[in-house]
Each structure stands twice: as C-alpha cells, then as structure tokens.
Amino acid sequence: MSQHGDQVEHEVQDVSSDPHRPPLPPRPSTLSFFQDGSKPNTSSRPPTRAGLVSRATTALSVADANAFSSGSVRNLRSVSSQNISSPSRSKSASRTASETADDSSIRSLELSSEHAQEQDSIFGEAFHNKRSDDFGLDSGFLSTNEAREETELVPQVDFDQEFADVPDEHDDDELAHNLWKAKKKHFLILSAAGKPIYTRHGSDAIISSYVGIIQTIISAYTSWDNQLRSFLADDTKFVILSQTNLFLVAISTLPESEVQLRAQLDALYMQILSTLTLPTLSHIFSVRPSTDLRRPLQGTEVLLSALADSFTRGSPSTLLTSLESLRMRKAHRKIINDTMVKARVDDLLYGLIVAGGRLVSVIRPKKHSLHPGDLQLIFNMLFEAEGIKAGGGESFLPICLPGFNNRGYLYMYVSFLDVASEAVRELDIDEKIAKEDAVAIILLSANKESFEDLQSMKSYLIHELRKNGSMKVIHRAVQNGRPLPTDIVPGTALRHFLYKSKGNVQFFMPSFEAQFSDSQSRRQLFSIYGLLHASVHAKFATVKVQHMVNTTCSALAWVTPMFELYCIASAGTPRNALAQNANKVVQYIQREEERIFLIGGATF
Amino acid sequence: MSNPASATTAKPSSSVKLVLLGEAAVGKSSLVLRFVNNDFQENKEPTIGAAFLTQKIQLSNRVIKFEIWDTAGQERFASLAPMYYRNAQAALVVYDLTKPTSLTKAKHWVAELQRQASPGIVIALVGNKLDLCAEVSNSDANTPAPSEADSEAVETEEAEATEGGDARKVPTREAKAYAEEESLLFFETSAKAGTNVSDVFRAIANAIPEKELKPGKGTGAGRGTDSAISNAAGSAGQATVNLTDRAKQQKDNCAC
Numbered sequence: 125m126s127q128h129g130d131q132v133e134h135e136v137q138d139v140s141s142d143p144h145r146p147p148l149p150p151r152p153s154t155l156s157f158f159q160d161g162s163k164p165n166t167s168s169r170p171p172t173r174a175g176l177v178s179r180a181t182t183a184l185s186v187a188d189a190n191a192f193s194s195g196s197v198r199n200l201r202s203v204s205s206q207n208i209s210s211p212s213r214s215k216s217a218s219r220t221a222s223e224t225a226d227d228s229s230i231r232s233l234e235l236s237s238e239h240a241q242e243q244d245s246i247f248g249e250a251f252h253n254k255r256s257d258d259f260g261l262d263s264g265f266l267s268t269n270e271a272r273e274e275t276e277l278v279p280q281v282d283f284d285q286e287f288a289d290v291p292d293e294h295d296d297d298e299l300a301h302n303l304w305k306a307k308k309k310h311f312l313i314l315s316a317a318g319k320p321i322y323t324r325h326g327s328d329a330i331i332s333s334y335v336g337i338i339q340t341i342i343s344a345y346t347s348w349d350n351q352l353r354s355f356l357a358d359d360t361k362f363v364i365l366s367q368t369n370l371f372l373v374a375i376s377t378l379p380e381s382e383v384q385l386r387a388q389l390d391a392l393y394m395q396i397l398s399t400l401t402l403p404t405l406s407h408i409f410s411v412r413p414s415t416d417l418r419r420p421l422q423g424t425e426v427l428l429s430a431l432a433d434s435f436t437r438g439s440p441s442t443l444l445t446s447l448e449s450l451r452m453r454k455a456h457r458k459i460i461n462d463t464m465v466k467a468r469v470d471d472l473l474y475g476l477i478v479a480g481g482r483l484v485s486v487i488r489p490k491k492h493s494l495h496p497g498d499l500q501l502i503f504n505m506l507f508e509a510e511g512i513k514a515g516g517g518e519s520f521l522p523i524c525l526p527g528f529n530n531r532g533y534l535y536m537y538v539s540f541l542d543v544a545s546e547a548v549r550e551l552d553i554d555e556k557i558a559k560e561d562a563v564a565i566i567l568l569s570a571n572k573e574s575f576e577d578l579q580s581m582k583s584y585l586i587h588e589l590r591k592n593g594s595m596k597v598i599h600r601a602v603q604n605g606r607p608l609p610t611d612i613v614p615g616t617a618l619r620h621f622l623y624k625s626k627g628n629v630q631f632f633m634p635s636f637e638a639q640f641s642d643s644q645s646r647r648q649l650f651s652i653y654g655l656l657h658a659s660v661h662a663k664f665a666t667v668k669v670q671h672m673v674n675t676t677c678s679a680l681a682w683v684t685p686m687f688e689l690y691c692i693a694s695a696g697t698p699r700n701a702l703a704q705n706a707n708k709v710v711q712y713i714q715r716e717e718e719r720i721f722l723i724g725g726a727t728f
Numbered sequence: 729m730s731n732p733a734s735a736t737t738a739k740p741s742s743s744v745k746l747v748l749l750g751e752a753a754v755g756k757s758s759l760v761l762r763f764v765n766n767d768f769q770e771n772k773e774p775t776i777g778a779a780f781l782t783q784k785i786q787l788s789n790r791v792i793k794f795e796i797w798d799t800a801g802q803e804r805f806a807s808l809a810p811m812y813y814r815n816a817q818a819a820l821v822v823y824d825l826t827k828p829t830s831l832t833k834a835k836h837w838v839a840e841l842q843r844q845a846s847p848g849i850v851i852a853l854v855g856n857k858l859d860l861c862a863e864v865s866n867s868d869a870n871t872p873a874p875s876e877a878d879s880e881a882v883e884t885e886e887a888e889a890t891e892g893g894d895a896r897k898v899p900t901r902e903a904k905a906y907a908e909e910e911s912l913l914f915f916e917t918s919a920k921a922g923t924n925v926s927d928v929f930r931a932i933a934n935a936i937p938e939k940e941l942k943p944g945k946g947t948g949a950g951r952g953t954d955s956a957i958s959n960a961a962g963s964a965g966q967a968t969v970n971l972t973d974r975a976k977q978q979k980d981n982c983a984c
C-alpha cells in the first residue's frame with residue numbers, strides 16, 4: 125500500500141503528463157528477503173537486531189513518535205482533533221487535517237457510531253478501562269477534545285445477501301435491478317470500447333445500462349485529455365483503474381479509501397495479466413478493439429469472483445500488500461529450506477511451501493528475485509479460489525507472473541496436502557478442506573515439459589520432510605494457529621492488531637478467535653482497519669501516529685520506516701494504555717521476528 | 729519397491745497414461761470425479777490448467793492404474809495439450825450431447841491426436857450429459873438413458889429442453905457413425921447419473937493389449953514416495969502402444 129501512499133494522487137489525473145503508463149500496477153519494491161543479498165536501504169530491514177532496535181523505537185513516546193516526522197518539535201503537545209462525520213467524507217477531512225496541522229505528527233480522530241447494536245456486537249467490555257490506572261503517563265500525551273458526533277461508521281454487511289445471485293432481468297425487471305443496487309460492493313471490468321468483460325453481480329442485461337453510463341463518463345474525461353480516477357456519488361465511491369484497453373471499476377459503499385480500492389483493482393488486473401500475459405492482452409485489442417475478452421478469459425471468472433469476495437469480506441494481505449508467514453523456529457525453517465534446496469531439480473525456478481495460507485519456505489536461484497506481488501498473485505489463485513484445490517491432488521498450469529516477466533508464462537506445479545492429521549496425506553479429488561488445513565507445495569519452472577521432474581521433486585521432498593520431522597513441525601504450527609492478543613501481551617486490552625514489516629513485506633496478526641470469528645464482525649474489524657490505514661496513507665499525510673475513538677472501540681495506527689501497526693481495543697481504553705500495548709506488541713514482534721517472519725529465504 | 733496394490737493382489741499391475749480432451753464444460757472433470765470418487769457436483773469449479781489424478785481398476789487378469797490428465801478446455805490452454813497427450817496410451821475425447829459445437833471440437837481433437845499422439849493411442853469418443861436426453865427411441869443406440877432424465881436436471885442446464893424434457897442435440901447415430909469411421913471407442917455417458925462411466929474406462933483398459941503394458945509405475949508419473957525415489961527421468965517415450973487392430977478391439981469392447 126505504501127507505494128500508493130507515497131505518491132501524490134489527483135482525483136483527475138492529466139493523461140498528457142503521463143502518456144506511457146507503466147504496464148504494471150505499482151508494487152512494493154523488491155526487498156532484501158526476495159533479493160539476492162541483503163542490501164539494506166532505508167525501508168528494508170537492517171542487517172542486525174541491534175540495528176533494528178536502534179532504528180525502530182520500542183518506546184512510543186511523543187518524542188519518539190515525532191522522530192519519524194519531519195515536523196518541528198515545537199507543537200508536540202498541541203494535538204489537533206478531527207471529527208469525521210461520515211466515512212465518505214473522510215478523505216477530504218483528513219486532508220484538511222494534515223494541511224492545517226502538518227507540523228503535528230500525532231493526530232486524534234473522533235469517530236462514533238449511531239448503531240447502538242454495534243457497540244457491543246464487536247468489542248466486548250471485559251477489559252474496559254481495566255488497566256488505565258496502571259499507566260502513569262503524562263495525560264498531555266495525545267490529548268484531545270472529545271466531541272462526539274453521530275456518524276454511520278461501520279455499516280453492517282449481510283454476506284448471504286451480498287453474495288447471493290441476482291436473478292435474471294426477464295424474470296422481474298425491477299426486482300433484479302433493486303437487488304443489484306442493494307449490493308454493497310461491485311466490481312466491473314469493461315473494455316475501452318465499452319464491452320462488459322466481467323461483473324461480480326448480475327447478468328449482462330442488468331449491468332448493460334450501468335456499463336454504458338460508466339463508459340460514457342470515463343470517455344468524456346478521456347476526450348478532455350484527462351483520466352478519471354475516482355468519484356463519489358452520495359456515499360458510494362467509484363474507483364477506476366485503466367490498464368491496457370481495460371477499465372476496471374470498483375463501486376463500494378463500504379468505508380474504504382480510493383487507495384484501498386485501487387489496490388483491489390490492481391489485484392484483479394494482475395489476475396487477468398497472469399492468465400493472458402501483457403502482449404496477448406495488448407494484441408487482442410490492437411487487432412480488434414471490439415474483441416470479447418470473455419472467451420480468452422474463460423475460466424478466470426471464478427478466480428476474479430473469489431478475489432472480489434475476499435475483498436468484500438476484508439483481506440489483510442491486500443490492505444497491507446504483504447503476506448503472512450507460518451510462525452516456527454528459525455532452525456526448523458532452515459531445515460525445511462535446506463531440504464527443499466536439496467530436493468530441487470534442474471528445471472526448478474522457484475519453490476514454495478505454503479501452509480494454512482501462510483508462507484513456510486521459499487527457495488529461488490541466486491540471480492532471480494521473487495516479487496512480493498507475484499507471490500500474492502499465487503496466494504490469491506491457490507487460497508482464495510477453490511478451482512485448483514478441487515482439481516485433485518496435483519495440478520499443472522501455465523501462469524504469467526508479471527513481476528518476473530509480464531511477457532510470458534511460467535509453469536506451475538501445485539500439490540495440496542492435508543495437514544489436519546499428523547499423517548499429512550495427499551488430497552483426494554474434490555476433497556473440500558479448510559484453507560487452514562491445506563499445505564501446498566508449489567514448484568515453478570520456465571520449462572513446460574517439467575511436470576514429471578517437478579512431480580518427482582515433490583514426492584522426494586515430502587518423503588524427506590517426513591523423515592526429518594518437518595511435516596510434524598508444519599502440522600503443529602498449523603494446528604497451534606495464531607496466538608491470541610493476550611498470549612502476546614498478557615492482560616492486554618487489545619482485541620486485535622495488524623503488524624506489517626515493511627522490510628520483509630510480510631504481516632503478522634493474532635487470531636480472530638472469539639471476538640471476530642464470524643464474518644460480520646470481521647468485516648467491521650476490517651472497516652476500522654481500513655479507516656485507520658486510510659488516515660495514515662492519505663494524500664499529504666504527515667501523520668505517523670493516528671488515534672481513533674468511537675463508541676465501539678479505541679484504535680491506533682502507528683507508522684514508522686520499519687513497520688505499520690494498527691491496533692484495536694475496546695471502547696474507552698485510554699490512549700496511554702493503547703500506546704503502552706502497542707509498544708509491547710512491537711517489542712514482542714522484534715523479539716520473535718525471526719520466527720514470525722520468513723527472513724531471507726534460501727537460494728541455490 | 730513396495731507397491732501396495734501388487735502386495736495385496738496377486739494380479740500384475742500396470743500403468744496407463746490417459747488424457748481427457750474436449751471443450752470446456754462438457755463434463756470431463758465430472759467424468760473423472762465419477763470414476764475416481766463415484767461422486768457428482770452440480771456446480772463444478774472449472775479446471776485451471778490441468779489436474780493429475782490416478783485411479784486403479786481391477787480387470788479379470790490384471791490391475792490397471794490409470795494416470796489421468798484432466799485438462800481444461802479453455803482456448804488459452806490448447807497450446808499445452810501436446811505435453812499432456814504426447815505419451816498418453818489412451819485419450820477420452822468428450823462432447824456434450826446437448827451442444828453440437830462440442831462435437832465439432834471433439835472431432836478436431838481426434839484429428840490432432842491421430843496426427844500427433846503416439847500411433848497406437850486408444851481413443852474413446854464420449855457423449856456426456858445423457859441424463860438430459862429423453863429415453864432412446866432410437867433402436868441403434870443401446871445405451872439406455874437413466875429413467876430420471878428429469879425436468880429438474882434440465883432446468884439447471886443452459887441447454888433448452890425440447891418437448892418431453894429432451895435436450896439432446898447430437899443424435900447417437902451421427903456420432904457413432906463418425907466413431908466407427910475413425911476407429912474410436914464410442915460411449916454415451918452421464919457423469920451425473922453415473923451411466924456408462926466406469927464402462928468407458930474398463931473398455932479402454934481392455935483395448936490396450938496386455939503385451940504392451942508396462943509393469944508397475946511405467947510412466948514414472950506415480951504419486952507415492954516410491955515413485956519419487958525411482959527417478960522420473962528416462963520414463964518419457966516408452967509408452968508407445970502399437971494397436972494395429974484397433975478397429976477389431978473396438979468391436980469387442982465397445983458398449984454400442
């Protein structure tokens with residue numbers, strides 16, 4: 125996400141100033157973990173633990189927080205307070221905030237909710253103010269005027285309704301349109317010529333009028349030499365991504381920022397690119413601009429829809445543009461890496477082991493890096509959609525990894541195993557197992573004749589991993605699941621948090637258990653994360669610490685060159701308690717860094 | 729080498745590499761699912777790339793282990809097809825009985841196989857979704873449609889049903905005549921109802937002469953650790969089956 129946050133965006137961008145758009149969406153730079161050698165740069169991990177501690181402060185104090193901002197020290201304690209009355213206005217509001225208070229590094233945001241039922245539906249009160257007396261911090265820290273305003277903060281999403289099919293128009297015209305409009309979120313993809321290519325909801329007949337309107341609006345701007353990037357209509361946000369003769373459109377009434385929606389559209393575009401490659405995509409339209417892309421994309425719709433739905437539910441990996449690793453001892457991970465290197469066949473380019481949707485091991489040749497965006501694409505294909513997993517034990521498919529080479533295919537061998545039991549067995553055809561229980565061995569090659577070699581590598585690898593006890597290690601790590609916030613910081617008031625290590629392009633989070641186990645409350649959680657994330661990634665934002673209070677929660681965003689941390693505690697948790705807890709989380713993660721994150725992979 | 733199958737059965741065991749080809753959504757994956765798991769799913773996820781599966785069947789005198797490539801029918805994967813059929817000893821070319829264009833596509837696949845695949849490859853032409861077709865009035869088709877070719881099943885399909893819930897668009901006679909001309913095994917199946925599915929695989933197994941079968945993990949594409957340790961290299965190109973009397977074989981084994 126940082127790649128968007130850093131760049132200054134305009135709602136309407138002048139096309140002439142950017143005549144050659146890059147073929148790929150921007151992505152995080154390739155960082156030390158994925159690169160040959162580890163050349164530390166400003167945003168990558170310092171080589172030593174000592175260096176890390178000295179750079180990323182473990183004490184969240186006013187002075188420390190300010191150390192990351194270029195603002196002056198003068199106004200440290202005059203903290204501006206910002207009331208946001210509606211999520212749809214949050215962007216302009218936060219911009220005002222950063223413009224008016226751009227020398228203050230700490231900003232407080234006051235949010236409240238008019239939905240009484242939400243007050244206890246998301247956050248329990250068990251730790252309400254419990255430890256507030258334990259902290260003798262200066263009350264001037266992060267002080268703000270607490271004014272509450274009625275706002276519609278986090279809308280509820282009925283997922284059954286949201287994901288239900290829209291009936292065909294000829295059955296009941298009005299009903300179909302009303303159901304279509306009732307969806308909280310739409311994704312549409314159309315060709316520059318205005319042909320519908322993909323819609324998450326509704327048939328062609330239903331969407332045709334909307335597609336027509338959207339295309340008219342977009343092309344009006346294009347004819348004025350401008351590029352329309354987003355607009356608001358009431359509470360509905362429209363974001364448009366134009367890429368290679370395609371318009372990808374997100375329409376959302378959820379509290380999401382343009383940056384966040386654009387990252388989602390980028391992910392959909394990457395999926396299309398990985399199916400077709402860039403030259404094919406350009407060629408198709410240069411030959412015949414009116415081409416119906418549905419045919420060449422046949423079979424990709426399910427992947428797009430699975431991705432779209434994961435965004436609607438709330439996706440930490442897309443919000444943070446990073447991946448999660450399976451926590452294990454450094455020595456155990458090394459054994460797995462070494463085993464994979466030992467098992468490798470000549471044609472292997474990249475080898476990955478992923479368990480429960482989390483990265484276990486990566487191996488790659490010394491001369492080729494692995495782009496985080498490509499990894500994310502593979503994760504999306506394998507874990508957000510059922511298609512490949514349902515194919516049976518093993519699959520082999522061509523895939524374009526745009527970060528590696530957007531002009532051609534690699535060949536991906538995938539084998540799914542079930543680690544629910546100690547035995548770790550291969551899957552039967554069409555066996556449905558939870559994402560959490562699936563282990564995938566993913567082997568990529570540039571040679572399309574490599575199936576048998578990759579398959580024998582997989583078999584050997586599994587054999588060796590069993591023999592040296594690594595399968596048990598993976599099984600146990602998956603079964604242990606993610607820790608609870610209270611396992612990390614005993615007695616903490618934190619309900620949940622997201623920590624992104626910028627250098628490793630990986631994130632860490634505690635379990636969703638108890639509080640956020642159902643999709644409703646998880647969606648609400650991610651709506652709050654979305655708001656926090658948007659506030660620290662807003663245009664011109666200089667804010668590095670963002671505190672947010674509403675009637676359901678007290679939340680904090682903290683951004684440094686090393687990490688981003690978003691944490692959420694029950695309503696009424698005092699700011700200083702929140703800050704203390706945030707500190708402890710950071711301390712814990714720095715202590716456990718080499719277990720939590722996959723650092724440096726293995727090369728051959 | 730401990731092959732569990734040969735340990736428990738006295739019969740010799742051999743591997744047969746088989747590829748499924750045909751337009752998307754004709755029911756290739758569903759046929760495999762029926763054959764391997766005796767199961768059916770109304771809303772099957774489309775195959776991406778190709779899936780590799782294995783399934784054993786017991787014949788009277790031997791065990792055949794099918795190593796099955798279930799390919800995706802999408803156009804963009806067409807260029808990959810040769811690597812799946814190159815060393816195949818058998819191919820199942822599938823079309824949808826309710827969709828005439830799918831038979832045209834099937835004929836293209838047959839022609840390509842005859843041109844490019846191993847000369848002895850056993851090809852079965854399979855018309856699927858028989859459950860959507862009315863009970864055969866046609867005397868020369870002896871593959872009975874399941875009694876519950878019900879209207880409910882028809883509704884879930886795109887194919888518009890004609891009178892009496894019959895969505896058949898490809899007459900048995902037409903496809904069968906073509907299959908005979910090209911010396912193909914021919915079946916009409918329903919993956920949904922299970923009609924004729926195991927028969928197809930059985931007929932293919934029988935159509936491959938015993939002397940041509942490689943014992944054990946012939947093509948090296950096994951799944952277990954055994955096959956891992958036995959090197960996969962050098963296994964390519966050994967699966968050439970010379971089936972000169974395929975036409976005769978077909979008469980013996982065809983269910984039509």
Ligand SMILES: Nc1nc2c(ncn2[C@@H]2O[C@H](COP(=O)(O)OP(=O)(O)O)[C@@H](O)[C@H]2O)c(=O)[nH]1
Nearest residue numbers: 752753754755756757758770772857918919920
């Ligand atoms: N009625 C009926 N539907 C079938 C049959 N076989 C497959 N289908 C359906 O046809 C669709 C496509 O099947 P699939 O196996 O994915 O086709 P493939 O693309 O050739 O692998 C799915 O919705 C299946 O449920 C059949 O024998 N009868």
Ligand SMILES: [Mg+2]
Nearest residue numbers: 756757774775
């Ligand atoms: Mg299929």
